[in-house]
Amino acid sequence: MKRKYGMLNSLGEFPRPQIARIERRLFLKQGLSLGALTLLSGCNVTDTESVQKVLTGMSGWNDRVQAWLFDPSRLAPEFPESAITTPFPFNAFYSKNEVPGIDANSYKLEVSGLVREKKSWTLPELYALPQTSQITRHICVEGWSAIGKWSGVRFSEFLQRIGADLTAKYVGFKCADKYYTGIDMPTALHPQTQLTLRFADQILPPEYGFPMKLRMPTKLGFKNPKHIMALFVTNANPGGYWEDQGYNWFSGS
Amino acid sequence: MQPGSHIKVHPLLVRITHWVNAFAILIMVLSGWQIYNASPLFGFTFPYGLTLGGWLAGALQWHFAAMWLLAANGLVYLAYGILSGHFRRKLLPVPPGALLHDVAQALRGKLAHDDLTVYNAAQRAAYLGAIALAVVLVLSGLVIWKPVQFYALGMLMGDYEGARYLHFFAMALLVLFVAVHVLMVMLVPRTFPTMITGRARAAAKGE
Numbered sequence: 001m002k003r004k005y006g007m008l009n010s011l012g013e014f015p016r017p018q019i020a021r022i023e024r025r026l027f028l029k030q031g032l033s034l035g036a037l038t039l040l041s042g043c044n045v046t047d048t049e050s051v052q053k054v055l056t057g058m059s060g061w062n063d064r065v066q067a068w069l070f071d072p073s074r075l076a077p078e079f080p081e082s083a084i085t086t087p088f089p090f091n092a093f094y095s096k097n098e099v100p101g102i103d104a105n106s107y108k109l110e111v112s113g114l115v116r117e118k119k120s121w122t123l124p125e126l127y128a129l130p131q132t133s134q135i136t137r138h139i140c141v142e143g144w145s146a147i148g149k150w151s152g153v154r155f156s157e158f159l160q161r162i163g164a165d166l167t168a169k170y171v172g173f174k175c176a177d178k179y180y181t182g183i184d185m186p187t188a189l190h191p192q193t194q195l196t197l198r199f200a201d202q203i204l205p206p207e208y209g210f211p212m213k214l215r216m217p218t219k220l221g222f223k224n225p226k227h228i229m230a231l232f233v234t235n236a237n238p239g240g241y242w243e244d245q246g247y248n249w250f251s252g253s
Numbered sequence: 254m255q256p257g258s259h260i261k262v263h264p265l266l267v268r269i270t271h272w273v274n275a276f277a278i279l280i281m282v283l284s285g286w287q288i289y290n291a292s293p294l295f296g297f298t299f300p301y302g303l304t305l306g307g308w309l310a311g312a313l314q315w316h317f318a319a320m321w322l323l324a325a326n327g328l329v330y331l332a333y334g335i336l337s338g339h340f341r342r343k344l345l346p347v348p349p350g351a352l353l354h355d356v357a358q359a360l361r362g363k364l365a366h367d368d369l370t371v372y373n374a375a376q377r378a379a380y381l382g383a384i385a386l387a388v389v390l391v392l393s394g395l396v397i398w399k400p401v402q403f404y405a406l407g408m409l410m411g412d413y414e415g416a417r418y419l420h421f422f423a424m425a426l427l428v429l430f431v432a433v434h435v436l437m438v439m440l441v442p443r444t445f446p447t448m449i450t451g452r453a454r455a456a457a458k459g460e
Binding site: 059070071074145248252253 | 288292294310314318321397399400401402412413414417
């Protein structure tokens with residue numbers, strides 16, 4: 001059974017950041033609600049902070065394992081048009097009517113960090129670059145998946161075009177909806193990583209990330225930032241909106 | 254063997270890996286239920302009080318931490334079981350006729366446990382089944398975790414979505430095993446301390 005309406009039971013269940021923060025505190029306080037477990041593990045019931053330290057440490061270890069497992073030339077499966085999920089689920093940490101409205105005419109993508117050309121990009125300039133398409137599967141951290149068609153600029157080509165330092169560790173993103181995230185350079189250079197400008201052959205609709213998102217079929221859905229306003233190349237881990245609340249940073253597929 | 258003396262039932266390594274495994278499985282199941290609840294495959298969710306992690310991110314942290322414990326411990330157990338001959342001696346063979354007979358006896362509450370050093374056919378089948386389920390859980394878990402990197406493995410189980418269902422059903426069967434296993438221990442309580450001390454008082458008809 002495919003979950004077609006992931007938005008009903010999605011990260012959108014925590015509609016606002018404040019609620020997410022409350023949830024996070026709940027996690028810290030109630031993460032060990034099962035007293036038996038703490039006895040078994042030899043931990044004091046009030047010792048949740050050191051348990052959290054171990055779990056966070058393991059998440060960091062998992063980042064390294066995933067970076068090691070990541071094969072830069074292994075492609076995510078692509079699907080025929082007939083496999084596309086319709087309607088494609090809307091998914092965000094806010095509801096559909098809170099999707100940021102962005103003026104296409106005044107929009108500029110800011111580029112900064114370890115790049116040679118720090119000029120901003122207008123939408124017509126981006127639309128004029130060579131475009132590629134992919135029909136790939138979006139897998140949500142919650143478990144559901146959906147297949148969609150995305151088109152845009154191959155991200156590795158864009159990074160080369162702006163003279164990015166390809167030996168840098170990360171590319172970070174800042175979004176119009178206050179979302180932020182970052183990815184490892186090997187994933188940024190993956191052939192299917194795409195600066196997406198279109199969804200289902202239409203200009204990217206607001207609910208799917210107008211004017212642009214980064215599409216990575218080798219990462220979980222939440223790692224794919226929407227409404228990107230700025231990107232930067234850096235050696236300092238940019239963290240992320242969900243990652244800073246406990247989701248695994250690498251979150252590769 | 255004299256009555257009253259002790260016989261060796263479980264080797265130390267089996268006892269250690271048994272309890273580490275029990276702990277790892279407990280964490281995996283309880284955190285897994287919380288993860289399931291984020292996007293249920295079926296029309297039900299697990300009660301929040303029976304889950305671990307508080308919310309999805311916490312549950313994922315537990316799940317992806319305990320998976321290392323489960324896998325490392327499982328590999329030690331499997332290597333020992335195969336290389337030392339433990340599996341061959343204790344879990345094999347499982348004659349189908351004896352299995353049917355023992356299951357029927359067990360259901361009537363008549364299955365004898367006189368000699369703790371020898372597993373009956375029903376036990377052998379159950380323990381082999383539990384080991385197989387754990388292997389299936391780890392493999393389907395790998396596909397869910399890394400559907401692109403382990404794509405070929407995923408193709409054996411219906412890709413990502415197939416692996417989710419397989420992971421769920423293997424979990425359900427393993428939980429069923431645990432329930433029966435714990436019930437049997439409660440019915441034959443003298444089996445419990447042997448998994449801690451490794452020893453049992455020799456029965457009169459012990460070998």
